Amino acid sequence: MIPVAFFISLIAFGLLYLLPGDPAMAILGEDRAGEKTAYEALRAQLGLDDAIYIQYARWLGNLLSGDMGTSIRTREPIAYMVARRLPVTIELGILAVLLGVAIALPVAVVSAVRPGSKLDILGTLFAMGGVAMPSFWLGILLIFLLALWLRLLPPSGYVSPLEDLAANLRMMIMPCIAMGTSLAAVTMRQARSALLEVLQEDYITTARAKGLKERAVVVRHALKNALIPVVTVIGLQVGHILGGAVVTETIFAVPGVGRLLVDSISFRDYPVVQAAVLIMALGVLFSSLATDLLYAYLDPKIKYS
Amino acid sequence: MIGRAGESPPSRRPSGFVLRFIKLLRRALGGRLAGVALLVILLVVFSALLADVISPYDPLRQDYSAYLRPPSRAHPLGTDNLGRDNLARIIHGARVSLAVGVVAVGIAVALGAMIGLASGYWGGKVDNVLMRAVDAIWSFPSLVLALSMAAALGPGIDKVMIAVGVVYIPAFARLVRGQALSVREREFVTAARALGANDLRMVLKHIWPNVTGPLVVQASLNVATAIITEASLSFLGVGVRPPAPSWGSMLKVGYQYMEVAPWMSIFPGLAIFVTVLAFNLAGDGLREALDPRLARRRQT
Numbered sequence: 001m002i003p004v005a006f007f008i009s010l011i012a013f014g015l016l017y018l019l020p021g022d023p024a025m026a027i028l029g030e031d032r033a034g035e036k037t038a039y040e041a042l043r044a045q046l047g048l049d050d051a052i053y054i055q056y057a058r059w060l061g062n063l064l065s066g067d068m069g070t071s072i073r074t075r076e077p078i079a080y081m082v083a084r085r086l087p088v089t090i091e092l093g094i095l096a097v098l099l100g101v102a103i104a105l106p107v108a109v110v111s112a113v114r115p116g117s118k119l120d121i122l123g124t125l126f127a128m129g130g131v132a133m134p135s136f137w138l139g140i141l142l143i144f145l146l147a148l149w150l151r152l153l154p155p156s157g158y159v160s161p162l163e164d165l166a167a168n169l170r171m172m173i174m175p176c177i178a179m180g181t182s183l184a185a186v187t188m189r190q191a192r193s194a195l196l197e198v199l200q201e202d203y204i205t206t207a208r209a210k211g212l213k214e215r216a217v218v219v220r221h222a223l224k225n226a227l228i229p230v231v232t233v234i235g236l237q238v239g240h241i242l243g244g245a246v247v248t249e250t251i252f253a254v255p256g257v258g259r260l261l262v263d264s265i266s267f268r269d270y271p272v273v274q275a276a277v278l279i280m281a282l283g284v285l286f287s288s289l290a291t292d293l294l295y296a297y298l299d300p301k302i303k304y305s
Numbered sequence: 306m307i308g309r310a311g312e313s314p315p316s317r318r319p320s321g322f323v324l325r326f327i328k329l330l331r332r333a334l335g336g337r338l339a340g341v342a343l344l345v346i347l348l349v350v351f352s353a354l355l356a357d358v359i360s361p362y363d364p365l366r367q368d369y370s371a372y373l374r375p376p377s378r379a380h381p382l383g384t385d386n387l388g389r390d391n392l393a394r395i396i397h398g399a400r401v402s403l404a405v406g407v408v409a410v411g412i413a414v415a416l417g418a419m420i421g422l423a424s425g426y427w428g429g430k431v432d433n434v435l436m437r438a439v440d441a442i443w444s445f446p447s448l449v450l451a452l453s454m455a456a457a458l459g460p461g462i463d464k465v466m467i468a469v470g471v472v473y474i475p476a477f478a479r480l481v482r483g484q485a486l487s488v489r490e491r492e493f494v495t496a497a498r499a500l501g502a503n504d505l506r507m508v509l510k511h512i513w514p515n516v517t518g519p520l521v522v523q524a525s526l527n528v529a530t531a532i533i534t535e536a537s538l539s540f541l542g543v544g545v546r547p548p549a550p551s552w553g554s555m556l557k558v559g560y561q562y563m564e565v566a567p568w569m570s571i572f573p574g575l576a577i578f579v580t581v582l583a584f585n586l587a588g589d590g591l592r593e594a595l596d597p598r599l600a601r602r603r604q605t
Contacts, residue, residue, distance in 0.1 A: 004437050004441050006441075051549050128582060131585060134581070137570070144412060240446065258449075261449065265452065280446055281444045281445045281447050282444075284445070285405040
């Protein structure tokens with residue numbers, strides 16, 4: 001994991017050097033790039049006169065001590081900006097996962113218990129459509145339908161759950177549907193195929209032969225075992241959720257890390273872009289580690305040495 | 306039977322490979338859904354190729370006497386805020402989506418396959434270093450990395466293609482590595498090595514032909530996700546720049562006129578949805594044709 005984290009830091013650091021010219025020129029913009037004094041002062045301030053490996057070592061050292069630098073636009077410490085927005089993205093992500101699982105599992109059970117039935121076909125169509133539906137288009141359609149046409153929900157905005165939990169949840173409904181639908185589709189496909197496999201196991205036949213009700217066979221015996229691969233799929237979707245957060249937060253004006261990234265790109269605030277990208281990648285890395293550990297906990301046959 | 310070094314097993318001769326691919330395609334299209342999906346893909350491809358011929362209007366022509374018009378006989382999908390015909394822009398937008406989808410996946414296949422082959426064939430330290438780098442790219446949410454790269458590289462469709470292509474390298478590198486690892490242990494590879502075939506010949510003649518099947522499936526599925534990524538980038542303002550028509554940038558503008566002109570958002574989104582669905586279904590069809598057990602498992 002440490003080598004991967006090292007490569008992640010290299011990529012995030014390298015992003016700044018993809019800019020045509022150099023970061024100082026990009027930050028000053030076309031209008032002021034010709035001003036030699038301002039340009040040289042900014043280069044010195046950013047430490048761009050040093051060798052690249054020294055710049056990287058300094059950046060990494062600062063990062064490890066919790067200093068992500070300062071925003072060019074707001075002059076705020078970047079760590080503070082990220083820390084303020086991260087809980088919003090985490091809340092949105094958790095609610096989207098809960099919604100996705102709440103939709104996926106019942107649909108998967110109904111589909112797997114009666115494969116080939118009309119309900120199964122409907123479930124499969126939902127899964128196909130959900131995977132192909134761009135979350136930003138779904139978000140736009142939801143705003144049109146639920147906010148502008150039916151006037152049931154506010155079109156965008158955010159209220160902290162600590163201020164007003166009910167208002168927070170109302171505002172989170174549409175972003176969660178927009179983000180959770182594709183997750184529900186992927187989870188449903190996985191859960192359905194895992195359930196179909198488990199339902200053909202000998203112990204399921206035994207459970208039925210013992211006279212257990214079908215509901216108990218499916219929920220207590222089949223679903224419990226089928227959930228193991230589903231957990232992995234959900235764990236692997238964290239990257240997808242964070243990517244979805246970028247567009248969803250932009251559409252619904254939710255002040256999370258995704259929105260921070262888009263805003264920072266618009267204002268050419270590259271140190272913030274670097275930090276936001278790094279945080280998201282490390283989030284994915286840690287979540288895949290957590291998924292591996294959870295997988296070993298759920299399935300006693302797996303042991304990591 | 307063990308062949309001479311440098312001689313491929315009979316099933317991997319070029320003509321055999323082409324025939325096998327045609328057979329595979331026929332089997333994949335045996336399913337009704339995959340057949341419909343291919344028809345949709347062909348429709349989108351022809352729209353993109355013949356956009357100048359079939360488009361009812363110039364996609365950039367502004368008509369201020371007909372702005373924000375709902376669908377009508379003159380403008381079947383309505384007009385936008387500058388009076389441009391939505392149908393013409395969607396037809397021309399297919400070019401951008403397909404070009405980015407196909408070229409980006411081409412970049413990802415080329416680089417990913419090279420990394421995967423090197424990693425799987427040589428193993429050891431090469432494998433360790435390459436795979437950790439691939440895992441690092443894999444850890445970045447695809448849209449986040451594509452967005453930051455496209456923003457850093459600057460405007461232009463070529464930059465979008467590179468940004469989207471780089472993001473999908475890990476998918477192909479991991480797939481090819483896995484295939485290469487399993488193929489290199491097979492008897493005909495051991496025999497060819499024992500008879501003195503060099504590394505390049507081993508990789509190109511013996512390992513590469515055996516990884517192309519799964520690669521085609523993965524590529525068709527990734528074209529779909531690349532189309533969504535390009536549309537997302539354009540929607541966020543770092544993809545194809547206006548006034549060039551692209552489905553994502555049309556949605557970006559349409560979103561601002563949602564209340565008065567919902568057709569500006571509905572139709573470009575529908576174009577993305579149908580195209581992505583078609584590529585996904587075609588990819589699924591190909592995968593099932595390659596692994597008939599999968600098809601049977603789905604049906605049970």
